[in-house]
Amino acid sequence: MGEYLGQAARLMVGLPDYDTYVQHMRMKHPDRAPMTYEEFFRERQEARFGGASGKCC
């Protein structure tokens, strides 16, 4: 339950689940090293606010 709520809270601020990402990289792109959590975090932070996708009124 705690895990679940944590995931929900993180996605609310635009951060998808890191473990899911790593698992995806291992399965689909075993040749490439996945980003570390810090890199992943920064990449997502930039992606959330970098484009023309605003938040709502």
Next chain:
Amino acid sequence: MNPLISKLGWAALSVTGAACLGVVALSRGESISALWIVLAALSVYLIAYRFYARFIATRVMELDARRITPAWARNDGLDYVPTNRNILFGHHFAAIAGAGPLVGPVLAAQMGYLPGMLWILAGVVFAGAVQDFMVLFISTRRDGRSLGDLIKSELGEVPGVIALFGAFMIMVIILAVLALIVVKALAHSPWGFFTVAATIPIAILMGLYMRYVRPGRIGEVSIAGFVLLMLAIVAGGWVAADPVWGPLLTFDGKQLTWMLIGYGFVASVLPVWLLLAPRDYLSTFLKIGTIVGLALGILIVAPQLEMPAVTKFIDGSGPVWSGNLFPFLFITIACGAVSGFHALISSGTTPKLLDRETDAPLIGYGGMLMESFVAIMALVAASVIDPGVYFAMNSPAALIGKTAQEAATVISQWGFVVTPEMLTQTAADVGETSIISRAGGAPTLAVGMAHILHQVIGGQAMMAFWYHFAILFEALFILTAVDAGTRAGRFMLQDLMGTFVPSFKRTEALVPNLVATGLCVAAWGYFLYQGVVDPLGGINTLWPLFGVANQMLAAVALVLATVVLVKMKKQRYMWVTVLPTVWLLACTLTAGWQKVFSENPKIGFLAHAAKFSAAAENGEVLAPAKSIEQMQQVIFNDYVDAALASLFVLVVLSITFFGIRKVMQALRDDRPSVRESHHGLHAEAGRA
């Protein structure tokens, strides 16, 4: 479940809902408990979700749980990730919920709670939730593409550019209105100002910690930030009471306007990790927490509604905003009933995270029902405070004067008996020097929330804390929206300008960045300043413009949905999107027309300009102007507002024209002409 029991259960719920609505609608003269409204709303939501959303999902869209969604087809663990539907619901709701559903219902309460409540419920079921759901569906079937892209590919290149331009102007008006709400809430309030200003260093501390000390630890840093925020509220009380700091931090609207404009510019060119992202965490979590807390508070306290069900102001003579029930009530409550802005979210991050198509009703339709419930709570919060206090807070000084004595006399003459002592006592209770003429929704909502929450936690002594907590909660996410919106507006502008000067498309280059940001801030700053100096409170002018703009974007999204339905050869279900489109067009075109051409200078911009021109020719000076130059400025502003309203009307008319043309074309085709992306089917339905 046994189908008979299920049927009986839904029948019982329908009867309950009808009974609650009956109590709300038919009680006259005596005050009723807010729980009747809440129960009526919840019954309506459940029935609409169970029957109407399911009807749209199975008959109109024919959703297929096995169809591979973009989240699976393009899974990259980042933008495209199949996500558990409950988690995605939280994400989507956090993205759509903002200040809109909190402010509109508060302003609409001048006509009583009944008209607002009925529109919120009918609007969300037949228009708002349908729009969000349809756009989510359309975008999901097209690899999660954005609204602008979808309009371009479904309606054509020209309507695409028109819609992009319209969206930019809507953004400008939204930012101006949101900033105006903050200015109105913080003017002459050192407590509020200190608390809200403190969020800037708190966010920067959080940003630095997350960048350099423990990168990416959102949880711990948010908890620390929350504790600091609460301390800032308490410290705000000390600062306001201090004989030196109190007056030093007391600012009027104009000073706050310049500060906000400067802030908006600086904040939107700083790196996102330093200020925007950490404050986004605080505002998102505080928003969700407060909404849950307010819902619990209403259930526990079960407050009585003091506002009459219907006031005499349904004739259009109300002091808070001008204009008749039709169309202006339906413009005033935009978000919460139907909000075009959601079309941008439903075609943004959410469709890229959808696990199965059959999750779309919960996310799209259900998410909007939840937002509508927030609007219902705001309506309750505005209706539990004394109507006399409500009108004192929301009427402009030009009508009710500046002192408690004057205000109480005028408002009592309107039939809402209130004493000057009640007004000064309410101000003292919430720790402010005055509550008179604080239009804009946030202070009224804060008094209402404090009224409810202090009965749960803290008692009378905590009233001022809860008031400033509510102000902080609103200001926090409004500032985040101003900051993120200026950034988004800058990207839109660079995109638009890049069509003519290609070098402007480079979003990472410093000069185009600063120029586009400056233009964006100047655009919303202009409307903000104009609103702040307006003697009728600014909300009077800007809120209807915002409402018209937002509803028009909704009409555009619904036109798109209609075109897609016909291209799918689903024209027998066209009414699902055509009916709300026609209603929105009727409201927004009437309102747009009246804002420009009404002969009443309180409503029509041109009539207002004519009144000032006539006075200026006779050498008279009318408030707010203090000189002939300022008279010219007022007249100029009226022309700008009239041009903007006309522009919105032209945007929506042209999109409707292009939409009708496409519908005619598609009707002539004898087979579906819809172009969706196909990624095949899963062997079995449902996983993440």
